[in-house]
Amino acid sequence: MTTNNVFKIEDFNLWYGSTQALYQVGMEIPRNEITAVIGPSGCGKSTLLKTLNRMIETVPSVRTSGTIEYNNQDIFSKKQLVEELRTHVGMVFQKPNPFPKSIYENVVYGPKIHGIKKKKILDDIVEKSLRGAAIWDEVKDRLSQNAYGLSGGQQQRICIARCLAVEPDVILMDEPTSALDPISTLKIEELIKELKKDYTIIIVTHNMQQAARISDKTAFMLNGELVEFSDTNTLFSNPSDKRTEDYISGRFG
Amino acid sequence: MVNKRDNISYSVQDMIKKNKKNKGLHNLVEKLVPIFLFLCAGVSVITTIGILFTLLRESISFFREISFADFYLGTHWSPWTDHFGVAPLIAGTLLITCIAICVALPLGLAAAIYLSEYASENARKVIKPILEILAGIPTVVYGFFALTFVSPMLQYIFTDMRIFNALSAGIVVGIMIIPMIASLSEDAMNAVPNTLRDGALGLGATRFEVATKVVLPAAFSGIVASVVLATSRAIGETMIVTIAAGATPNLTFNPTESIQTLTAFIVQGAKGDTSYLSTIYKSIYAVGITLFIFTLLMNILSQYIARRFKEDY
Ligand SMILES: Nc1ncnc2c1ncn2[C@@H]1O[C@H](COP(=O)(O)OP(=O)(O)OP(=O)(O)O)[C@@H](O)[C@H]1O
Ligand SMILES: [Mg+2]
Numbered sequence: 320m321t322t323n324n325v326f327k328i329e330d331f332n333l334w335y336g337s338t339q340a341l342y343q344v345g346m347e348i349p350r351n352e353i354t355a356v357i358g359p360s361g362c363g364k365s366t367l368l369k370t371l372n373r374m375i376e377t378v379p380s381v382r383t384s385g386t387i388e389y390n391n392q393d394i395f396s397k398k399q400l401v402e403e404l405r406t407h408v409g410m411v412f413q414k415p416n417p418f419p420k421s422i423y424e425n426v427v428y429g430p431k432i433h434g435i436k437k438k439k440i441l442d443d444i445v446e447k448s449l450r451g452a453a454i455w456d457e458v459k460d461r462l463s464q465n466a467y468g469l470s471g472g473q474q475q476r477i478c479i480a481r482c483l484a485v486e487p488d489v490i491l492m493d494e495p496t497s498a499l500d501p502i503s504t505l506k507i508e509e510l511i512k513e514l515k516k517d518y519t520i521i522i523v524t525h526n527m528q529q530a531a532r533i534s535d536k537t538a539f540m541l542n543g544e545l546v547e548f549s550d551t552n553t554l555f556s557n558p559s560d561k562r563t564e565d566y567i568s569g570r571f572g
Numbered sequence: 573m574v575n576k577r578d579n580i581s582y583s584v585q586d587m588i589k590k591n592k593k594n595k596g597l598h599n600l601v602e603k604l605v606p607i608f609l610f611l612c613a614g615v616s617v618i619t620t621i622g623i624l625f626t627l628l629r630e631s632i633s634f635f636r637e638i639s640f641a642d643f644y645l646g647t648h649w650s651p652w653t654d655h656f657g658v659a660p661l662i663a664g665t666l667l668i669t670c671i672a673i674c675v676a677l678p679l680g681l682a683a684a685i686y687l688s689e690y691a692s693e694n695a696r697k698v699i700k701p702i703l704e705i706l707a708g709i710p711t712v713v714y715g716f717f718a719l720t721f722v723s724p725m726l727q728y729i730f731t732d733m734r735i736f737n738a739l740s741a742g743i744v745v746g747i748m749i750i751p752m753i754a755s756l757s758e759d760a761m762n763a764v765p766n767t768l769r770d771g772a773l774g775l776g777a778t779r780f781e782v783a784t785k786v787v788l789p790a791a792f793s794g795i796v797a798s799v800v801l802a803t804s805r806a807i808g809e810t811m812i813v814t815i816a817a818g819a820t821p822n823l824t825f826n827p828t829e830s831i832q833t834l835t836a837f838i839v840q841g842a843k844g845d846t847s848y849l850s851t852i853y854k855s856i857y858a859v860g861i862t863l864f865i866f867t868l869l870m871n872i873l874s875q876y877i878a879r880r881f882k883e884d885y
Contacts, residue, residue: 374774379692406776416767419790419885429775432785467885478771485775 325350325489325519326371331385333366335378340366342543343385348536353511353520355534355551357527359566363543364523368491371521372408373401406433409487413494415474417466417481422449422458425466425477429485444484452480453510472503479510490514492522496529508533527567531555539563627864630857637851643858649821649832651841651852658862660821664738664831665866668813671742671827672749672806677799679746680753684795687754688761689783700755707751715815718744723816730828736818739827744816745809749802756801760794761787765885790885793878800874804867810835834863
């Protein structure tokens with residue numbers, strides 16, 4: 320059975336030790352669309368995002384309740400291997416975090432740990448992923464150089480390429496442009512819109528214009544609660560909740 | 573600007589101005605501190621030069637009596653019968669060092685990986701101090717441990733092995749340097765930023781893949797540094813080999829045999845019954861400088877390896 324939803328989140332609560340960070344979150348995230356998550360600092364956006372590929376489990380004190388289904392499979396079930404989930408649900412982080420290796424090695428890292436060894440195939444993956452991340456032309460002549468020699472915006476696109484290289488289904492992005500200048504930001508926004516054809520993208524952003532520019536759906540969170548989740552146009556032009564209206568009109572947060 | 577609060581009025585700028593009057597002494601101290609610190613640093617440099625000078629002077633007078641070729645190419649070491657071929661002592665040192673590294677590298681690295689990548693905060697709190705205790709045990713205790721515990725145990729396996737042998741001394745030197753490798757490597761691995769780990773985990777890497785394919789390479793130069801330091805310790809280790817490895821210069825790479833290392837000979841030669849002007853006495857310095865060359869080579873090698881494989885993050 321295929322539905323149009325990649326993720327189905329129901330009654331989801333999350334605690335860091337004894338402090339609760341998410342309250343009864345419920346939402347369905349549509350396939351092949353861009354979903355933006357906005358809200359004031361500390362409201363739980365990153366927490367929610369990191370839960371979707373279970374990266375949150377790197378924090379030992381985390382406890383959860385409720386269900387999250389990825390393609391109708393409970394992501395917390397015993398059957399679900401966390402490594403497998405993460406190959407389907409990739410992640411791009413706030414600060415570009417390439418490995419201190421060559422550009423080539425960065426991109427093939429994922430395929431390599433999953434056992435792909437043929438040089439010809441790896442070469443092909445590198446080109447395809449770097450093209451997909453709109454950075455092939457800038458780096459094709461220096462694939463063996465250390466990725467740390469690139470600019471922040473280029474590094475972030477290398478990280479996107481690294482993520483694309485394992486051909487994920489969903490890409491989670493946590494403020495991917497907050498460490499970048501406006502031009503790099505624009506490039507990455509263009510790229511995200513391009514990627515929408517093949518991937519489902521969930522993006523956390525502080526920048527409401529960015530959310531309005533690129534996303535199809537927007538979720539507004541406040542103090543660990545999902546306040547409103549609807550079409551981006553609707554949410555920004557005709558919010559149904561008073562708190563959403565206050566936030567997008569800049570009255571708090 | 574004058575501040576008023578709870579009946580106290582003050583101006584920070586005024587106070588700063590007032591305090592400036594005492595600056596004279598301040599400035600003097602500021603000028604003297606770097607000179608004082610330079611002198612302190614100078615002491616260690618001067619000591620090194622002094623040691624090197626003594627080593628060289630006595631060695632040169634040794635090499636007036638015994639030719640360079642006889643010393644470094646000769647294969648028979650028996651100073652009391654005038655045989656000064658240093659090869660057996662070098663072989664002994666290399667043998668001990670190899671055994672020690674074979675023991676300490678895997679165990680030390682495994683401990684470091686466990687501590688930095690797997691251990692919970694509580695486990696780390698218990699294990700780290702234990703490692704440090706291990707590092708603080710006097711080497712003479714290790715020596716007796718080798719002689720009275722490890723050797724007899726090994727004799728169950730190698731039944732015709734003598735009680736004094738390279739194997740047990742080497743293993744125990746290895747145990748002695750484990751904490752050094754473990755603790756310094758762990759520091760290097762801890763310094764690898766978590767964002768890199770997250771990057772790999774986010775691609776579906778297991779914790780072990782993160783440890784071996786991200787953390788180890790990123791921490792490589794620190795790990796090499798720890799291994800080199802530990803190797804230098806093994807090369808220079810004296811007490812354990814003097815007690816447990818025997819005193820028989822022996823050009824062999826068979827670990828079950830009794831051997832003598834460069835350092836153990838220096839102990840034997842310096843024990844007092846060698847006269848100040850004798851060739852044997854001078855040979856101590858020649859052996860010493862050979863030892864010095866070894867550690868120097870180790871350092872150069874490590875710099876090369878660290879630079880060659882460096883991953884800056
Ligand atoms: N590792 C952690 N341990 C304990 N509490 C945490 C941890 N990470 C986040 N929190 C808490 O959980 C709440 C939500 O944090 P989260 O990082 O999800 O916010 P955010 O919406 O992403 O904020 P920002 O926009 O500043 O990134 C905050 O109150 C934060 O203090
Ligand atoms: Mg965040």
